[in-house]
Amino acid sequence: KAGVTQTPRYLIKTRGQQVTLSCSPISGHRSVSWYQQTPGQGLQFLFEYFSETQRNKGNFPGRFSGRQFSNSRSEMNVSTLELGDSALYLCASSSEYNEQFFGPGTRLTVL
Amino acid sequence: GENVEQHPSTLSVQEGDSAVIKCTYSDSASNYFPWYKQELGKRPQLIIDIRSNVGEKKDQRIAVTLNKTAKHFSLHITETQPEDSAVYFCAASTRFNNNDMRFGAGTRLTVKP
Numbered sequence: 001k002a003g004v005t006q007t008p009r010y011l012i013k014t015r016g017q018q019v020t021l022s023c024s025p026i027s028g029h030r031s032v033s034w035y036q037q038t039p040g041q042g043l044q045f046l047f048e049y050f051s052e053t054q055r056n057k058g059n060f061p062g063r064f065s066g067r068q069f070s071n072s073r074s075e076m077n078v079s080t081l082e083l084g085d086s087a088l089y090l091c092a093s094s095s096e097y098n099e100q101f102f103g104p105g106t107r108l109t110v111l
Numbered sequence: 112g113e114n115v116e117q118h119p120s121t122l123s124v125q126e127g128d129s130a131v132i133k134c135t136y137s138d139s140a141s142n143y144f145p146w147y148k149q150e151l152g153k154r155p156q157l158i159i160d161i162r163s164n165v166g167e168k169k170d171q172r173i174a175v176t177l178n179k180t181a182k183h184f185s186l187h188i189t190e191t192q193p194e195d196s197a198v199y200f201c202a203a204s205t206r207f208n209n210n211d212m213r214f215g216a217g218t219r220l221t222v223k224p
Binding site for chain 1: 143145147153154155156157160200204211212213214215216217
């Protein structure tokens with residue numbers, strides 16, 4: 001099976017812009033979770049989607065949003081970017097047994 | 112919500128020694144506890160996991176133990192090798208088949224040859 005893929009791998013934006021990141025899960029996985037990883041904060045849970053519905057949500061402001069499509073692919077969007085949003089954004093797809101497999105991540109730099 | 116604490120934040124051992132990383136969790140409903148290894152510039156990789164219905168699980172040089180009463184779980188790596196050097200994350204999930212995974216802050220393990 002192909003692994004989790006994320007696009008783009010690298011992104012540079014300026015403050016105030018918005019960005020959309022994409023994640024394609026492992027075939028057959030219906031759950032997609034998103035995380036923000038920064039050196040100081042570790043892996044922070046953003047949200048999880050299952051069957052096109054947001055099932056869980058972390059403690060991030062409303063500027064962070066996401067969605068999932070019928071083929072389980074997921075996107076996350078960050079509006080009005082701030083310098084502090086610079087991070088590695090990881091998505092993970094899950095089997096029915098909770099095991100999460102991570103994608104390579106999208107490294108977002110906000111200037 | 113769930114809160115996972117991980118110790119130590121850094122760990123340095125000599126090649127061949129054992130390494131132990133400990134995590135505690137707050138929600139007694141947590142029932143799934145994975146461990147991830149993240150090498151520099153790479154994605155986290157699942158290395159072992161344990162569910163709340165067992166107390167210990169082994170996979171070659173890696174073992175995980177779970178104490179539900181005390182709400183803590185540990186990763187044990189024996190006969191460490193330089194390639195074990197990485198950041199290790201523990202995590203806890205409160206509901207089966209419902210991913211609200213919370214991660215510890217990570218432990219940077221360095222194995223000196």
